[in-house]
Amino acid sequence: MILPRLFLFISLFSLALSNEQSNSHILPRPLILETTHLRELDNEVKLQCTSWRFAVEANNLNPWKQIPLECAEYVEDYMLGRGYKLDLERVSNEAGVYAKSVELSGDGKDVWVFDVDETLLSHLPYYADHGYGLEIFDPVEFDKWVGKALAPPLEPSLKLYNEIMGMGFQVFLLTGRSEKQRNVTEENLINAGFQNWDKLILRGSEDHEKLATVYKSDKRDEMVKEGYKIIGNSGDQWSDLLGSSMSNRSFKLPNPMYFIP
């Protein structure tokens, strides 16, 4: 993962050269790569990529297909380090506190909606082999991985899931996966420790052309028509959370690796 840093160096190097020229120095000075320079460069990249990541999480970015090249190492560090873990724990804790504060009607109509991918199940093992979002998404390769049903649970989400279950919510899993993947999805969820959900909703043939926001809104509209109250909604994409029949409270799990409109 040295490439992005190298790229930045080359850019800065060219900049240095052009400055030299404009200052009428004929011979470029020797470029000594000192630790201090490296550290400053690291700090600059961190600052820029943190700002980019905030824009992702606050839903400020226009649609994007790859993480910025210069943030490749930053995103890897975040995903593998404590940052991602801390963020997952915080969002699950806050959701749990909120869920406990709600007085349920007790009529079996209080719903918590969970997305599946990067919300209950982690595809970090797959993305580790595909540049953590630096490579353009390859649906064929990804479906092969999904077919293995080996995605591990996001532990803080599993904890929240069990708490929500215990409080008497109806738990609806609403995923962008296809109805054809129902068996493998159930198998993976159970392997990862998730049990006893009330509904698992996947894309039927009529949903395949829809944007995720539209498909998920349609499904939430149906829930509301059937008399359900959507009290909470957990998802790693804003397309899990925005649209019609929005939940009373939404919880955005971190995901700087990819964007689904």
Add this chain to the structure above:
Amino acid sequence: MILPRLFLFISLFSLALSNEQSNSHILPRPLILETTHLRELDNEVKLQCTSWRFAVEANNLNPWKQIPLECAEYVEDYMLGRGYKLDLERVSNEAGVYAKSVELSGDGKDVWVFDVDETLLSHLPYYADHGYGLEIFDPVEFDKWVGKALAPPLEPSLKLYNEIMGMGFQVFLLTGRSEKQRNVTEENLINAGFQNWDKLILRGSEDHEKLATVYKSDKRDEMVKEGYKIIGNSGDQWSDLLGSSMSNRSFKLPNPMYFIP
């Protein structure tokens, strides 16, 4: 701003002492505060406070009245350093790109909504004197500051504002300020360089008991009833953006200093 760090030190110091006891050392070892320790402590605080700030910006936190004590210095550094500036620039740039991509109907009904405080006008001079969100909000003190009409513009927002104007949007300013503050608000906006807005909507007497989310939703509902299409909405609080008659796209400006439900 040494207090929070001191507080952490004392906590860690107590922890060290209790560990000493459990390890049956009778006499505490001398505690040498080395630079490396300070740096590790700084890194830990940075990690925790960055995670907290993400939760703020992604709207994951339950209602809060003060920033965490241990993040006081972190928030100050962010607000005064390049982080806040970069985030403001990014959100305005993304909003500008989106605005340009929209085909306007040209019937004078395409609206961009801007919040005012911490969206167009900056109260950083006030918050610098009040712990950057560490002190509980004091409405009397704050209204005195607002009465001076001295709040500077957020420069990236002013740039966006002028771009949006130039594209032919109707520009509606929707603020939680009271109707009684109309004159001083207009004065401050003009002093800060904002001109020619189409509507400035403030809280009337019937709105004062409403939560910001409800008040702003009601006002957007009215716009929609009058035939306006809300194409974009910029605000530093999620209560500027969520609720009914939501905009096609919302842009969340950074604000780790306070929360308005």
